[in-house]
Amino acid sequence: MTAVVPDPVSVGARTPVRTATPRHYLMCPPTYFTVEYAINPWMQPGIDVDRHRALAQWDALRRTYLDLGHRVDLLTPVPGLPDMVYAANGATVVDGTVLAARFRHPQRAGEAVAHATWFRAAAARVVEPEFVNEGEGDLLVVGDLILAGHGFRTDPRAHAEAARVFGREVVSLELVDPRYYHLDTAVAVLDATTIAWLPEAFRPASRALLQEHFPDAVVADATDAAVLGLNAVSDGRHVVLPIRATRLAAAVAERGFVPVPVDLSELLKGGGGPKCCTLEVRS
Ligand code: ARG
Numbered sequence: 452m453t454a455v456v457p458d459p460v461s462v463g464a465r466t467p468v469r470t471a472t473p474r475h476y477l478m479c480p481p482t483y484f485t486v487e488y489a490i491n492p493w494m495q496p497g498i499d500v501d502r503h504r505a506l507a508q509w510d511a512l513r514r515t516y517l518d519l520g521h522r523v524d525l526l527t528p529v530p531g532l533p534d535m536v537y538a539a540n541g542a543t544v545v546d547g548t549v550l551a552a553r554f555r556h557p558q559r560a561g562e563a564v565a566h567a568t569w570f571r572a573a574a575a576r577v578v579e580p581e582f583v584n585e586g587e588g589d590l591l592v593v594g595d596l597i598l599a600g601h602g603f604r605t606d607p608r609a610h611a612e613a614a615r616v617f618g619r620e621v622v623s624l625e626l627v628d629p630r631y632y633h634l635d636t637a638v639a640v641l642d643a644t645t646i647a648w649l650p651e652a653f654r655p656a657s658r659a660l661l662q663e664h665f666p667d668a669v670v671a672d673a674t675d676a677a678v679l680g681l682n683a684v685s686d687g688r689h690v691v692l693p694i695r696a697t698r699l700a701a702a703v704a705e706r707g708f709v710p711v712p713v714d715l716s717e718l719l720k721g722g723g724g725p726k727c728c729t730l731e732v733r734s
Contacts, residue, residue: 470687533721536727541565554583632722637649641687651673
């Protein structure tokens with residue numbers, strides 16, 4: 452009798468087994484979170500925000516990362532910076548080098564300073580940017596590549612700047628739908644070679660580029676995107692994503708990833724989800 456030994460990288464219907472790697476994240480509690488200005492279509496100034504609920508939801512996200520074995524550092528929230536909870540926008544960190552952010556809107560300018568100060572205190576090399584870039588909102592690391600968005604926030608000239616600072620190839624992508632104003636609302640990085648994305652969020656030429664680089668990408672649909680389902684954080688195996696993005700959760704599960712749904716409904720009022728609240732510190 453011959454024993455059938457399953458191929459270690461695939462089980463069942465050849466679904467790959469995905470591997471998590473420990474991550475280091477920076478987050479900022481929504482202590483001063485409000486929606487008092489509108490800089491994206493999700494924001495309705497003056498809408499009731501339940502800050503206790505926002506804090507509880509944010510804390511559940513933080514604990515989810517800790518339970519998955521990741522490290523989470525915290526940035527001290529600053530009064531008067533209500534969007535500071537969206538820590539992903541405050542910087543981009545690759546190989547220990549920090550490209551500071553430079554926000555498009557003056558309301559968020561102080562956040563870049565808070566991030567740069569934190570990284571300098573942590574003895575990191577911080578590069579001050581020449582052009583507007585909203586951190587990991589528009590600069591997404593996929594393996595050796597950086598996907599870079601423009602159209603609403605980040606200046607396209609910041610893409611070449613990021614390529615120079617990090618010494619990496621940058622793929623420039625133009626966003627066209629104001630609801631998906633940051634790249635991290637239209638693309639989710641699942642691992643070094645896999646993304647999930649919403650094709651309609653991009654100019655046709657950018658769509659073609661993504662298709663060429665990621666022929667096996669998970670294609671999200673409009674209903675997933677409309678609950679910011681693509682605003683997800685993956686450690687290579689676990690994909691932390693908004694609880695309402697049920698189809699996307701099923702689609703990533705089919706590819707061998709493990710969806711980890713979280714409810715950030717209060718923070719959606721500011722136009723953000725799990726990824727917006729999470730800056731990855733890549734040493
Ligand atoms: N209210 C914030 C803004 O419009 C939300 C930022 C969301 N962050 C993100 N990474 N997409 O700037």
